[in-house]
Amino acid sequence: xxxxxxxxxxxxxxxxxxxxxxxxxxxxxxxxxxxxxxxxxxxxxxxxxxxxxxxxxxxxxxxxxxxxxxxxxxxxxxxxxxxxxxxxxxxxxxxxxxxxxxxxxxxxxxxxxxxxxxxxxxxxxxxxxxxxxxxxxxxxxxxxxxxxxxxxxxxxxxxxxxxxxxxxxxxxxxxxxxxxxxxxxxxxxxxxxxxxxxxxxxxxxxxxxxxxxxxxxxxxxxxxxxxxxxxxxxxxxxxxxxxxxxxxxxxxxxxxxxxxxxxxxxxxxxxxxxxxxxxxxxxxxxxxxxxxxxxxxxxxxxxxxxxxxxxxxxxxxxxxxxxxxxxxxxxxxxxxxxxxxxxxxxxxxxxxxxxxxxxxxxxxxxxxxxxxxxxxxxxxxxxxxxxxxxxxxxxxxxxxxxxxxxxxxxxxxxxxxxxxxxxxxxxxxxxxxxxxxxxxxxxxxxxxxxxxxxxxxxxxxxxxxxxxxxxxxxxxxxxxxxxxxxxxxxxxxxxxxxxxxxxxxxxxxxxxxxx
Numbered sequence: 001x002x003x004x005x006x007x008x009x010x011x012x013x014x015x016x017x018x019x020x021x022x023x024x025x026x027x028x029x030x031x032x033x034x035x036x037x038x039x040x041x042x043x044x045x046x047x048x049x050x051x052x053x054x055x056x057x058x059x060x061x062x063x064x065x066x067x068x069x070x071x072x073x074x075x076x077x078x079x080x081x082x083x084x085x086x087x088x089x090x091x092x093x094x095x096x097x098x099x100x101x102x103x104x105x106x107x108x109x110x111x112x113x114x115x116x117x118x119x120x121x122x123x124x125x126x127x128x129x130x131x132x133x134x135x136x137x138x139x140x141x142x143x144x145x146x147x148x149x150x151x152x153x154x155x156x157x158x159x160x161x162x163x164x165x166x167x168x169x170x171x172x173x174x175x176x177x178x179x180x181x182x183x184x185x186x187x188x189x190x191x192x193x194x195x196x197x198x199x200x201x202x203x204x205x206x207x208x209x210x211x212x213x214x215x216x217x218x219x220x221x222x223x224x225x226x227x228x229x230x231x232x233x234x235x236x237x238x239x240x241x242x243x244x245x246x247x248x249x250x251x252x253x254x255x256x257x258x259x260x261x262x263x264x265x266x267x268x269x270x271x272x273x274x275x276x277x278x279x280x281x282x283x284x285x286x287x288x289x290x291x292x293x294x295x296x297x298x299x300x301x302x303x304x305x306x307x308x309x310x311x312x313x314x315x316x317x318x319x320x321x322x323x324x325x326x327x328x329x330x331x332x333x334x335x336x337x338x339x340x341x342x343x344x345x346x347x348x349x350x351x352x353x354x355x356x357x358x359x360x361x362x363x364x365x366x367x368x369x370x371x372x373x374x375x376x377x378x379x380x381x382x383x384x385x386x387x388x389x390x391x392x393x394x395x396x397x398x399x400x401x402x403x404x405x406x407x408x409x410x411x412x413x414x415x416x417x418x419x420x421x422x423x424x425x426x427x428x429x430x431x432x433x434x435x436x437x438x439x440x441x442x443x444x445x446x447x448x449x450x451x452x453x454x455x456x457x458x459x460x461x462x463x464x465x466x467x468x469x470x471x472x473x474x475x476x477x478x479x480x481x482x483x484x485x486x487x488x489x490x491x492x493x494x495x496x497x498x499x500x501x502x503x504x505x506x507x508x509x510x511x512x513x514x515x
Contacts, residue, residue: 021162021163037274046267050266053273077089078158153165175201176198279358310436325362335352373432383431430444
């Protein structure tokens with residue numbers, strides 16, 4: 001049997017576990033994300049709630065170096081392990097482990113200083129100053145702990161054990177949520193307790209990630225003697241450009257709440273965070289789905305199966321676009337009913353904002369499978385520069401539209417939609433084709449079905465929504481469910497090619513297919 005067939009059988013056997021764990025993680029993530037927002041609003045208030053997602057936004061900037069190094073480590077360690085070169089893998093692993101540990105220790109005083117001055121930089125509700133400091137300190141610490149344990153979860157990623165990786169993420173999410181509720185019940189609502197719960201969840205999940213890593217890849221041993229300075233140049237060379245890319249990405253994805261808080265205040269920031277929640281959930285869903293593809297891309301690259309990599313990536317863009325079109329269409333179409341049932345009728349005025357924050361994701365989430373191509377081929381310099389430039393443009397446009405128009409915080413949302421869509425509709429698919437040496441329209445054509453499907457779903461859902469009272473969740477569920485069933489049938493039989501259906505079916509174990 002060829003190495004390609006061995007690889008496909010390996011992915012086929014592992015796919016059901018990965019798929020089930022992805023679905024489970026998605027469901028838990030959505031349920032907790034949906035339920036926590038009204039819980040926080042009722043217990044803390046809208047203004048204080050807005051500080052929680054903003055803490056995660058600021059954290060991204062503080063820990064950007066560690067996060068970028070982890071991306072570089074994922075690429076090099078996966079290639080080493082897929083080639084069976086455990087000597088090189090051990091050098092990569094130990095260089096990354098001790099290097100990132102040193103970086104994290106150096107960042108501790110920076111984290112403390114940033115957390116201390118947060119109330120001076122942002123609008124904080126009265127009486128929440130010290131709690132805000134502890135919230136940010138807890139979220140910062142949790143992120144750094146999980147970034148350190150990323151040295152171990154990358155081994156799960158390299159061996160396509162996304163089921164175990166999702167188990168680690170689920171542990172973090174569930175422990176974190178349980179302690180938030182428990183602390184609020186025992187001690188009363190306080191932002192500081194949210195930070196403490198984030199910290200505890202990170203500790204639990206990090207211990208679990210180390211345990212799983214030792215099971216999956218016992219060949220990797222912790223040894224300071226395997227620290228390789230030459231390997232630092234490889235990791236640092238790629239990591240630097242990933243840092244640039246990450247800064248640009250954060251200026252796209254994690255700047256809006258900060259801008260809204262500074263310009264408009266804590267209460268509007270809290271309302272903006274409510275409308276942003278569903279877009280955040282959709283990004284998480286697409287990240288989980290695209291994450292299934294990334295180990296495959298790195299494995300195909302490591303073993304030289306470039307034609308298969310191209311075919312799989314092209315189909316993944318199309319399928320992810322079609323999959324994400326359904327929730328995007330339903331959320332945009334039934335936004336008033338969704339907000340009423342979720343956080344109350346007093347937030348229905350945020351429906352247009354929620355649509356603006358969500359509708360452009362039909363383009364911007366479909367291209368996510370292409371990001372792994374740049375990492376696999378170590379072509380991250382140009383995407384890094386472009387993303388940084390466009391991120392700065394997004395920030396500047398958000399400020400201009402906020403200050404010099406009467407759009408309010410809609411200007412911030414519009415800026416993100418315009419600039420991010422411009423980048424991902426044009427540059428991202430084009431650059432992937434340059435890396436792979438294929439037609440410039442290869443991936444652009446794959447995006448079209450998802451965009452058309454989303455537009456049709458928005459129109460249908462909006463038409464149905466206009467006939468349903470905002471308070472009637474039962475009719476909304478019936479209407480949305482009917483649209484979803486019809487769409488899935490049409491998408492499967494009329495939009496997917498034989499190759500795409502065969503590709504999906506090939507990942508189902510043969511013994512299950514025979515039953």
